[in-house]
Every structure is written in C-alpha cells, then in structure tokens.
Amino acid sequence: MLDRIAGFFRSIGRVIGRWLRLFVAWAFWPFMAARGWYVKRTWMVRLPILALVVLLAGLYGYFFWQTQSWSGFNPSFVDQYRLSERTVPAGQEIPPAAGAAPTAAKTCQRSAIVDVAADLTDFNVNQNAWISSMLLYRLGFFGIDWDHTPFLDNKASFQRGINQAIRRTSVELVDTLGRVRGTSGINNDLQNARGNLQFDEYSWYFGLNPFGPKTPTPSYYRSAIESLRKFNADLGTCNAVFDGRADNLIQFIDRIANDLGSTSDVLAERSANHSRGWFDTRADDRFWFAYGQLYAYYAILTAAQSDFSRVVAERNLGAIFSATTKQFQAALRIQPAIISNGREDGWIMPSHLATMGFYILRVRSNLVEMRSVLDR
Known part of the structure; x- marks a missing residue:
C-alpha cells in the first residue's frame, strides 16, 4: 500500500517536471534563437543591441525594486501626530501660553485631516515611486x-x-469642511488640491490619447501636497476656515461609509464569482486596493476625531471611535504573502477577499452607528 502511494506521488512529480521542462524550453527558445542570430552580426550591429538590452535590464531592475520596496509603510503611522495631546478643535484659536505678550499674534489649530492627507500623498509619490504611471507598468x-x-x-x-x-x-x-456654508467662498488652495488629486492615475511623460507630451501623474500630486500644506499654514495663522460642525462630520462619515460600501461590494462580487484560490490573478489587486483604503481611512478618521473633538465630546462618541479604531487595526494586521480567493467554505485555499470584506463591513457598521448618534 505504501509503495503504491509513493509511486503515485513519484508519477505526479515526473509529470510536473516534464511540464516545467516544456515551459522553460518554450520561454527561453526565443532568447536562444536571438543569441544565435546575434553572434553572427558585426559589432556595429551588436553594440546598439547590447546597449538596449543593458538599458532594459536596468529599467526592469529598477521597476522590480520599486514594486517590492514599500518605503515608510507603517499602519500605525498616525501615532506620530500625538493627536490625543491636542486640546483645541481644528480651526479654533489656541489659548496663549502663560506669560505670553498681549500683542503676540494669535494662532489657530491646524487640521489633522489635512496633515494626514498631505502626508499620505507624500508617502505615495515622494517616499515611493508612483507605480501606476511608470513606463514599464504601462507596457505590462x-x-x-x-x-x-x-x-x-x-x-x-x-x-x-x-x-x-x-x-x-x-x-x-472643499465642499464643506474648508468653508462656512452659505457665508464663505471655496478656499483656493483646497480647490487646487482637489483638482490635482483628481488627475489621471496612469499618465506618463508621453501619451497617445491625446497624442503628445504630458505632465506625469506624480507632478500633479506633488502640487496637491503643496496646496494642502499651504491651507494648513493659513489655518494655523487663523487666515483660513475649518468648519467643525456636527452636520459636517455626519456628511464626512456618510461619504466614507459609502466609499467603503462600494469596495465591499467589489470584494464580494470577486469572492463569489471567481473563487479560484491562489490562481485568481485579480484577487491580489482587489485585496491591496481595499487595504490601501483602510490604511488611509484609519489615519483620516483618527485625525477627524481630533479635528471634531468638541463634537465628539458633546455627543459622547469616544467609545464608538475607539471601537472603530480597533476594527481598522484588526483589518490592517492581515498581510498575507500570497492572496488567495478560495471558496468561503473551502478547507485548502483561504478566502482573503471574504476576510477583508468582513472587516470593511465591521468598520462600516461602526460608521453607520456613529452617524445615527450624531443625527439624533
């Protein structure tokens, strides 16, 4: 009996080995054929080809490094802002320190939401290369x-x-937080930031539609960082507005909940209709897109708790914010090396998309509860 089992596994190994040899032969045949042609050419032909091969090898090496190196990745990066030490909501005047001169210029509290948004964009395009607009990513x-x-x-x-x-x-x-609705205009810095952040995520230095040179995506996002930080500098000198009313927080939470609900639907559709385990080639980008959203919204909502601290205290939202934070942290601890989209009732290949969707719905349910409390 044991000999039969061992023979069965040996036959499987032979089949896998045969297919691997065929695949390697198929994959490397064009290169071997090109080598045979190349060695018969003169150096006038061989040198430019060699230079092109070296250039491509360098570009692909750089591309591989940039896709695998995640500089500054830290799901708990929001802790560095020490938001719990802030005692004044965003946009409100900070009481002068004891002993300060009566003529000292007044200062207001900066917005933690704006700081986080600027720093997350900096993480995307300055601390790391923006992958989606790199030439080799575009070529596929x-x-x-x-x-x-x-x-x-x-x-x-x-x-x-x-x-x-x-x-x-x-x-x-732009629409609510950075202006007093009905009594103030749109802040130009926030408007510029919004326009630049809406720019196409895939633009390189040259494009076909329309045909011609272009400004690459990271340049627009870097301009957005400057605009966000300029707004916050003006807010710190009391020359800008942050409207921290309860109805604005309700609307902000609504928008985030809807955004997460849309992502949850995408995960559910992929999990239900393409459950091919480790062989679903789209599962990884669905998972990491959702992970990126949670990574950002965890920091943004933590910042919102500080910016709207007066509303949070008045409506006793501290416990709900704390529960939401724990759900974010639990979701961000899921970092599998290989994403699997198996059946939810399967026993070999896990369903990482279903797991991520579960945590997104937990976060969203907390946001809905928070909104209901605010709306009472």
Missing part, C-alpha cells in the same frame, strides 16, 4: 496589463486605494 507583462497578472501589481493597487480615500477627503474639504 508582454502586453498583458499587470493588474491581470499575479506579479508586481500589489503596491500599485495599494497606492491607488490610498489615493481613492484622499480624493474623497479632498472633495469634502
């Missing part, structure tokens, strides 16, 4: 979109998830 894997492969697309999806949350936040900053 032998013409196949990297998002349709299991390779080198996780960081790009993660960055786009962060950017989705920042875009949503920038809209709310």
Whole structure:
C-alpha cells in the first residue's frame, strides 16, 4: 500500500517536471534563437543591441525594486501626530501660553485631516515611486496589463486605494469642511488640491490619447501636497476656515461609509464569482486596493476625531471611535504573502477577499452607528 502511494506521488512529480521542462524550453527558445542570430552580426550591429538590452535590464531592475520596496509603510503611522495631546478643535484659536505678550499674534489649530492627507500623498509619490504611471507598468507583462497578472501589481493597487480615500477627503474639504456654508467662498488652495488629486492615475511623460507630451501623474500630486500644506499654514495663522460642525462630520462619515460600501461590494462580487484560490490573478489587486483604503481611512478618521473633538465630546462618541479604531487595526494586521480567493467554505485555499470584506463591513457598521448618534 505504501509503495503504491509513493509511486503515485513519484508519477505526479515526473509529470510536473516534464511540464516545467516544456515551459522553460518554450520561454527561453526565443532568447536562444536571438543569441544565435546575434553572434553572427558585426559589432556595429551588436553594440546598439547590447546597449538596449543593458538599458532594459536596468529599467526592469529598477521597476522590480520599486514594486517590492514599500518605503515608510507603517499602519500605525498616525501615532506620530500625538493627536490625543491636542486640546483645541481644528480651526479654533489656541489659548496663549502663560506669560505670553498681549500683542503676540494669535494662532489657530491646524487640521489633522489635512496633515494626514498631505502626508499620505507624500508617502505615495515622494517616499515611493508612483507605480501606476511608470513606463514599464504601462507596457505590462508582454502586453498583458499587470493588474491581470499575479506579479508586481500589489503596491500599485495599494497606492491607488490610498489615493481613492484622499480624493474623497479632498472633495469634502472643499465642499464643506474648508468653508462656512452659505457665508464663505471655496478656499483656493483646497480647490487646487482637489483638482490635482483628481488627475489621471496612469499618465506618463508621453501619451497617445491625446497624442503628445504630458505632465506625469506624480507632478500633479506633488502640487496637491503643496496646496494642502499651504491651507494648513493659513489655518494655523487663523487666515483660513475649518468648519467643525456636527452636520459636517455626519456628511464626512456618510461619504466614507459609502466609499467603503462600494469596495465591499467589489470584494464580494470577486469572492463569489471567481473563487479560484491562489490562481485568481485579480484577487491580489482587489485585496491591496481595499487595504490601501483602510490604511488611509484609519489615519483620516483618527485625525477627524481630533479635528471634531468638541463634537465628539458633546455627543459622547469616544467609545464608538475607539471601537472603530480597533476594527481598522484588526483589518490592517492581515498581510498575507500570497492572496488567495478560495471558496468561503473551502478547507485548502483561504478566502482573503471574504476576510477583508468582513472587516470593511465591521468598520462600516461602526460608521453607520456613529452617524445615527450624531443625527439624533
């Protein structure tokens, strides 16, 4: 009996080995054929080809490094702001220190939401390369979109998830948080930031539609960082507005809950209709996009608790915010090396998309509860 089992596994090994040899032969045949042609050419032909090969090797090496190196990645980075030490809501005047001169210029509290949005964008385009607009990412894997492969697309999806949350936040900053509705105009710095953050995520230095040179995506996002920080500098000198009313917080929470609900629906659809385990090549970008959203919204909502501290205290929202924070932290601890989209009742391949969708819905339910408390 044991001999039969051992023989069965040996036969499987032989079949796998045979297919691997065939695959290697198929994959390397064009290169071997090109080598045979190359060695017969003169150096006038060989040198430019060699230079092109070296250039491509360097570009792909750089591309591989950038997709695998996540500089500054820290799900708990919001702790560095020490928001619990702030005693004044965003936009409100900070009481002068004891012994300060009566003529000292007044200062107001900066917005933690704006600081976080600027720093998250800086993380995307300055601390890391913006993957989605890199030339080799645009070219794909032998013409196949990297998002349709299991390779080198996780960081790009993660960055786009962060950017989705920042875009949503920038809209709310322009429309409600950065102005007193009905009595003040739109802040130009926030308006510029919103416009730049809405720019196409895939633009390189040259494009085909329209044809011609372009400004790449990271340049627009860097301009948005400058605009956000300029707004916060003006807010710190009491020359800008942050309207921290309860109804504005309700609307902000509504928008975030809707955004997360849309992502949850995408995860549910993929989990239900494409449960191919480790062989679902789109599961990884769905997972890391959702992870990027949660990464950003965890920091943004923690910042919102500080910016709206007066409303939070008046409505006794501290416990709900704390519960929401714990749900975010639990979701961000899920960092599998390989994303699997197996059946939810399967016993071999896990369903990481279903797990992430579960945590998103937990977060969203807390946000809905928070909104109901605010709306009473």
